[in-house]
Amino acid sequence: EAGVVQSPRYKIIEKKQPVAFWCNPISGHNTLYWYLQNLGQGPELLIRYENEEAVDDSQLPKDRFSAERLKGVDSTLKIQPAELGDSAVYLCASSLGLSSSYNEQFFGPGTRLTVL
Amino acid sequence: AQTVTQSQPEMSVQEAETVTLSCTYDTSESNYYLFWYKQPPSRQMILVIRQEAYKQQNATENRFSVNFQKAAKSFSLKISDSQLGDTAMYFCAFMKPIISGTYKYIFGTGTRLKVLA
Numbered sequence: 001e002a003g004v005v006q007s008p009r010y011k012i013i014e015k016k017q018p019v020a021f022w023c024n025p026i027s028g029h030n031t032l033y034w035y036l037q038n039l040g041q042g043p044e045l046l047i048r049y050e051n052e053e054a055v056d057d058s059q060l061p062k063d064r065f066s067a068e069r070l071k072g073v074d075s076t077l078k079i080q081p082a083e084l085g086d087s088a089v090y091l092c093a094s095s096l097g098l099s100s101s102y103n104e105q106f107f108g109p110g111t112r113l114t115v116l
Numbered sequence: 117a118q119t120v121t122q123s124q125p126e127m128s129v130q131e132a133e134t135v136t137l138s139c140t141y142d143t144s145e146s147n148y149y150l151f152w153y154k155q156p157p158s159r160q161m162i163l164v165i166r167q168e169a170y171k172q173q174n175a176t177e178n179r180f181s182v183n184f185q186k187a188a189k190s191f192s193l194k195i196s197d198s199q200l201g202d203t204a205m206y207f208c209a210f211m212k213p214i215i216s217g218t219y220k221y222i223f224g225t226g227t228r229l230k231v232l233a
Contacts (some may be wrong), residue, residue, distance in 0.1 A: 001161075033221075040125075042120075042207050042209075042226050103149075103221075104163050105164070106162070107160055109158070110159050
């Protein structure tokens with residue numbers, strides 16, 4: 001079974017440029033998460049989807065970040081415009097959803113963003 | 117608010133020895149789940165072990181076991197017979213169902229474990 005797929009793995013951009021990250025969750029997983037992970041820190045939730053609905057986006061900086069999960073499968077996270085402080089690893093994870101009592105999360109390899 | 121604290125930023129252990137990583141959390145809830153995740157240098161995070169708060173028995177997965185002390189809000193991870201492949205960042209995580217249809221998932225800041233040959 002394929003795991004969570006993310007692309008690109010690495011991205012280097014100049015500040016004020018837009019950037020987008022793509023995530024394909026494990027087949028059948030209803031819940032999808034986007035996390036921000038700074039160097040030496042734990043993941044911090046940006047947004048969580050249950051199918052195509054964003055049910056927790058309280059930590060998403062909505063002035064520059066946006067996300068979508070059309071058709072409840074793949075998801076895209078966008079930053080426009082990027083700032084120096086956005087340099088981090090962006091992790092995508094998926095889980096079965098509410099049908100699973102403990103909701104184990106499966107993580108993708110992440111996208112390392114460097115903003116110059 | 118729930119918090120997860122990992123007080124050991126870095127640890128090292130000799131191969132084949134045993135090491136314990138500590139984690140404490142703060143919550144007023146009685147129903148929740150606790151996890152340990154491993155993130156090797158390649159960065160793909162994987163689940164190591166989980167514990168349901170309502171279970172008194174400590175979870176065990178092969179060489180990995182936990183010491184869950186609910187009253188003390190402590191959830192430590194013990195790795196026995198450490199192997200070089202155990203070198204990674206280890207994150208403690210807390211999950212609490214809030215209301216029907218949503219829940220909260222919080223990660224600690226991690227402990228970097230290095231297994232020495």
